[in-house]
Amino acid sequence: MKNKYVDFISDEHFLDCVANLHKAYLKAKNNITKKNFYTNKVDTIKLTFDAKFNDIDEESLIQAEILRQIDKSINNSIGTFHEQILGGIKGFEIGNLSGYDIKAKDNTLFADIKNKHNTMNSSSAEALFQKLSKYADENKKAKCYWVQVLAKSSFCELWKGEINGKEYSHSRVYKISGDQFYALLSGKENALFQLYKNLPIAVADYLNSIEKTKSNAENSALDEIKKETKTSKRTILDQITFENYSYYLGFDKL
Template sequence: MNNKYLNFITDEHLLECIANLLNAYLRAKNNITKKSFYNNKVDTIKLTFDAKFNDIDEESLIQAEILRQIDKSINNSIGTFHEQILGGIEGFEVGKLSGFDIKAKDNTLFADIKNKHNTMNSSSAESLFQKLARYADTYKQSKCYWVQILAKGSFNEKWSGEINGKEYSHSRVYKISGDQFYATLTGNEEAFLQLYKVLPLAIKEYLDTIEKNGELAQNSALDEIKTEIEMSNRSILDQISFENYNYYLGFDKL
């Protein structure tokens, strides 16, 4: 494989994965309207402390809070990016809502991918172990992995221990860090590092090929709030508090 970027997936596949992630960013940005920003109720008490203790003006503070909501949405898309990258390695494929994220085409490997090591509670961990054990029991030649792309160490080891008060162990159920999983699928110990190093160039060159005619539209939440305060003469935080909590005692007088 004679590629410009990586030797374990085609250039076209890498650029397609980058394009998919860009689209996820655009959707996340464009989806943050005032209505969606208010969906989970904005904690204006916390924002008041943030503004005063960190000496941040209200507009910058709300923009940062909006970006935090976008970031929360994007985290899931980053996990999908890794699934798509790994699914482009010869001999492997993406699960496509089949109960696994990545599998070997010959059914010798199944994996569930989490972007960060701390994204599961004990019930989710128990459910995941049971699912991987079922795959291992069904496909006797398979190894089944809980993949932590961003882990607290570099490891590839049997996943065993107590979860929700029950002892779990299986001879072919493993937990593995992102670097080790990339190495397992590619046969290249530095595959994850190579992806990291090539991304700035690949992203730049992809962005250079697309038109930027408004495609990178920004969220509208802050503009909508600012339009409201032009009429109400409230501060930004008072406007958000009024719109989120006007049913609270006295808040209708803000």
């Protein structure tokens, strides 16, 4: 029977991957309490500039900052989504924290997947090259790939050049764009395009299939902070600054 969504993985696997990402979204949205929001110190000096120069009220500003934190968490989950999709292609599997993200079951391919081309500094790039070279050396028939799902162009080429002042090259270590890696594993030139075009259909089918239950209170951080301002009589920004930096000289006077 013909697949509904794409022709390189089953509909069931596709929907499982969508379900896993949906859970990640719900977890991220339900996880921003005041305590979580303050985990990394809030830059209230920057937020002051943002409020004044962009003419944004404090409440909208904090809500936008909370959404930025959610987005940062979700970006990591998007990479996992691609790993899970690709791991459903016949002959391949995901790494499950074993050092690689995707490998061929016959050990002829190993890959590390990054969602965006600019997510690594030079030290991370050097460590990744060394890791892929090790896989290639240990598996003489293997080709090893640094995959950039969202790359600046479409390519598949040997990864060689200078990293941290050292020359690196290996005859079986490559860097490859997302479209070409999807094509390589699936044997379908337009595999990533298929995914893109059918993703809205799969997501709609998934959402229609699940029971609509009321989720936990989302983003309680702002409500918690506003509750504190009612007794402290501080502005929202002053309250956040006080709760983050009251131990700084003079800040206890807020």
